[in-house]
Amino acid sequence: MSAGAQAPVIVAEGLSKRFGEREALRGVGLRVSAGELVAIVGPNGAGKTTLLSILAGVQRPSAGTVSGAGAGRAAGWAPQQPALYGRLSVAENLRLFARLEGLADPAGAVARMLAQTGLQERADERVERLSGGNRQRVNVALGLIAEPPALALDEPTSALDPGQRERLWEFVGGLARAGTAVLFSTHHLGEVRHHATRAIVLADGELLFDDTPARLIEQTGGERDFEGAFVAFLKARGH
Amino acid sequence: MRWLLGKDLVILARSRLLVATLVIYPIAIALLIGLAISRSPGKPKVAIVDETPPGQTISVGGRQVEVGRYAAQIFDQVQPVAVDSRAQAVADIEAGRVLAAVVIPRDIAARISSGVSQGSVEVLYNGNALEQSLVQSQLNAALAQANVGFSQRIQQAAAGAIAALLQGGDAAVLGAPPDMIGLSQIPARLKEIVAHQPPGAEREQLERIEAFATFAAQNLDAARGALAAIGQPIAVKSTPVQGRRTPLDTFAVVVAVSVSLMFVCVLLAAGGLALEREEHVLARVLRGPPALVSREGLLGEKILLAAACGFVLALAMLAGVGAFVSLEWSRVGQWLVALACGGVAFGALGVAIGALAREVRAASLLAFGLALPLAFLALVPSGAVSHGVYDAIAAISFVFPFKAALQALDAAVNGASPGLGVSAIHLLLLSLLFAALARVGLRRLE
Numbered sequence: 001m002s003a004g005a006q007a008p009v010i011v012a013e014g015l016s017k018r019f020g021e022r023e024a025l026r027g028v029g030l031r032v033s034a035g036e037l038v039a040i041v042g043p044n045g046a047g048k049t050t051l052l053s054i055l056a057g058v059q060r061p062s063a064g065t066v067s068g069a070g071a072g073r074a075a076g077w078a079p080q081q082p083a084l085y086g087r088l089s090v091a092e093n094l095r096l097f098a099r100l101e102g103l104a105d106p107a108g109a110v111a112r113m114l115a116q117t118g119l120q121e122r123a124d125e126r127v128e129r130l131s132g133g134n135r136q137r138v139n140v141a142l143g144l145i146a147e148p149p150a151l152a153l154d155e156p157t158s159a160l161d162p163g164q165r166e167r168l169w170e171f172v173g174g175l176a177r178a179g180t181a182v183l184f185s186t187h188h189l190g191e192v193r194h195h196a197t198r199a200i201v202l203a204d205g206e207l208l209f210d211d212t213p214a215r216l217i218e219q220t221g222g223e224r225d226f227e228g229a230f231v232a233f234l235k236a237r238g239h
Numbered sequence: 240m241r242w243l244l245g246k247d248l249v250i251l252a253r254s255r256l257l258v259a260t261l262v263i264y265p266i267a268i269a270l271l272i273g274l275a276i277s278r279s280p281g282k283p284k285v286a287i288v289d290e291t292p293p294g295q296t297i298s299v300g301g302r303q304v305e306v307g308r309y310a311a312q313i314f315d316q317v318q319p320v321a322v323d324s325r326a327q328a329v330a331d332i333e334a335g336r337v338l339a340a341v342v343i344p345r346d347i348a349a350r351i352s353s354g355v356s357q358g359s360v361e362v363l364y365n366g367n368a369l370e371q372s373l374v375q376s377q378l379n380a381a382l383a384q385a386n387v388g389f390s391q392r393i394q395q396a397a398a399g400a401i402a403a404l405l406q407g408g409d410a411a412v413l414g415a416p417p418d419m420i421g422l423s424q425i426p427a428r429l430k431e432i433v434a435h436q437p438p439g440a441e442r443e444q445l446e447r448i449e450a451f452a453t454f455a456a457q458n459l460d461a462a463r464g465a466l467a468a469i470g471q472p473i474a475v476k477s478t479p480v481q482g483r484r485t486p487l488d489t490f491a492v493v494v495a496v497s498v499s500l501m502f503v504c505v506l507l508a509a510g511g512l513a514l515e516r517e518e519h520v521l522a523r524v525l526r527g528p529p530a531l532v533s534r535e536g537l538l539g540e541k542i543l544l545a546a547a548c549g550f551v552l553a554l555a556m557l558a559g560v561g562a563f564v565s566l567e568w569s570r571v572g573q574w575l576v577a578l579a580c581g582g583v584a585f586g587a588l589g590v591a592i593g594a595l596a597r598e599v600r601a602a603s604l605l606a607f608g609l610a611l612p613l614a615f616l617a618l619v620p621s622g623a624v625s626h627g628v629y630d631a632i633a634a635i636s637f638v639f640p641f642k643a644a645l646q647a648l649d650a651a652v653n654g655a656s657p658g659l660g661v662s663a664i665h666l667l668l669l670s671l672l673f674a675a676l677a678r679v680g681l682r683r684l685e
Binding site: 053056057073079082083085086087088097101142 | 242254518520524526527529532
């Protein structure tokens with residue numbers, strides 16, 4: 001397991017999650033430092049969304065602990081399907097969550113997020129009328145409104161076209177460069193190679209790999225791209 | 240909670256179709272229920288075939304009763320359509336111009352006057368089962384009423400004849416001799432005659448006749464009373480067992496307002512909570528610790544919003560209806576308590592439904608599906624169904640808030656029993672129960 005040189009902003013130890021008879025996570029532990037861009041990959045049902053939702057405080061683990069850098073929630077949260085009020089405008093959504101977060105200056109936070117997401121001109125537009133890419137930006141902005149040290153993104157680009165994906169990664173890259181730790185799950189493995197500084201591979205709820213994407217390619221030997229290395233890695237471990 | 244409340248009000252204000260539906264639908268339902276309960280059923284169109292000659296009379300106890308008078312009593316209960324023949328009546332029924340036909344035969348007078356056979360009328364029906372049931376029950380009631388009137392005429396005639404027999408004089412009974420001696424006078428006259436008779440067989444005979452005359456006069460007098468009792472064997476005296484008697488029109492108002500309150504509150508609360516889930520915001524709002532909004536706070540906000548909207552609408556309805564129906568405005572404080580308690584209980588039921596449904600449409604459908612039968616069941620009177628079914632209905636009505644809200648509002652508006660306090664406590668307990676169920680429903684996210 002690798003970790004950044006800086007002090008961790010998220011420390012998860014022995015995370016397990018059980019849904020009835022099914023064990024979605026089995027003793028997963030990780031440390032994430034500020035500015036890291038951590039990709040969580042794995043086949044369907046591997047436990048990626050469960051891990052991210054536990055880190056963001058959406059679900060409680062059956063066992064294990066999560067601690068963050070601050071006193072509040074360990075990470076901001078941007079679910080796969082944008083969690084927004086469609087009949088409210090972009091600014092109204094941001095203002096509502098700024099107030100619910102108890103921020104001292106909600107108007108300032110709204111202005112900051114509008115500027116950061118480049119949605120100033122769409123501020124008064126109802127969310128239900130935005131494109132998928134802009135909705136995802138608002139979705140991410142809501143996860144960031146309280147300036148959390150880490151942000152959990154669940155398949156943020158799954159419903160976006162290539163242009164929208166590229167713009168979102170520019171935005172997310174900017175966040176990481178500014179010091180926010182970003183954890184994201186994805187099935188677009190090319191994104192892992194291009195954008196992630198670290199890859200975590202999950203299968204059947206177990207953490208199988210935690211290092212740089214380049215290291216995974218090295219480990220599988222002979223594979224030229226991350227996707228081939230990922231498939232070979234899982235096959236070698238019986239998945 | 241206030242930020243969520245403000246957000247929901249903004250969303251509500253932007254959902255004009257929803258607001259219009261929530262306002263217009265319950266008002267329309269309320270008006271229909273109010274009209275259905277407060278108005279007597281309309282008179283069915285019935286063809287009348289009167290085959291009797293005009294002005295024909297029936298002789299009863301020496302008095303003449305017009306056949307037309309008997310027919311008029313039937314006409315009074317229906318919307319009569321005079322037709323010339325039975326064939327025409329059948330054609331009108333088949334064409335749907337009338338629901339039924341009553342044929343009064345030519346020989347009805349002769350049969351009744353004979354004193355040995357019943358007069359009869361023929362009734363022809365058509366239409367669906369409901370229409371048949373309606374017209375049949377109205378005609379049966381009309382015929383029964385006419386028969387009662389007729390039997391009273393016979394009883395009066397018979398009583399007159401008995402009186403003439405007892406009292407004598409110039410009786411107005413057909414065939415009676417002038418200055419006839421009355422049966423009640425005979426014992427005294429005989430007593431005088433017997434007193435002047437010497438002892439012997441003749442005197443004994445006269446004494447026996449005198450004893451019989453005394454006995455006959457006494458029993459015939461008693462028969463007159465018995466005839467009066469037969470004319471109306473059972474008299475009805477109405478006494479409400481509990482509380483004040485609620486006038487039908489104000490009870491209809493209470494039903495209409497309760498139905499509207501239920502629909503608005505249940506639909507708003509259920510839809511409001513389901514919308515949070517449908518827009519995937521619930522997880523964002525509730526994630527923690529600490530949560531942006533507690534689960535209890537979220538449920539409380541939805542209940543409060545629904546109860547407030549329902550309260551305003553129901554109060555406006557009461558005020559509006561008050562212009563047409565006499566309501567006691569001095570009780571307005573109690574109205575507010577009843578509406579508030581009812582609104583909160585319906586709101587709690589709504590959030591319980593909303594916590595079960597994953598989307599607004601499913602929540603609305605579930606809310607409609609539950610609310611309609613609840614209102615229907617709460618209005619089923621005891622005695623209308625078997626004991627077992629009524630007990631089941633009563634149990635269902637007890638664990639859902641409609642009947643309790645209806646009783647609370649009836650107590651507040653009409654002073655009916657049980658009192659407002661009992662119903663209000665019942666509603667608050669149900670509010671806690673459904674809010675707890677909604678809380679369990681939300682836990683499914685964890």
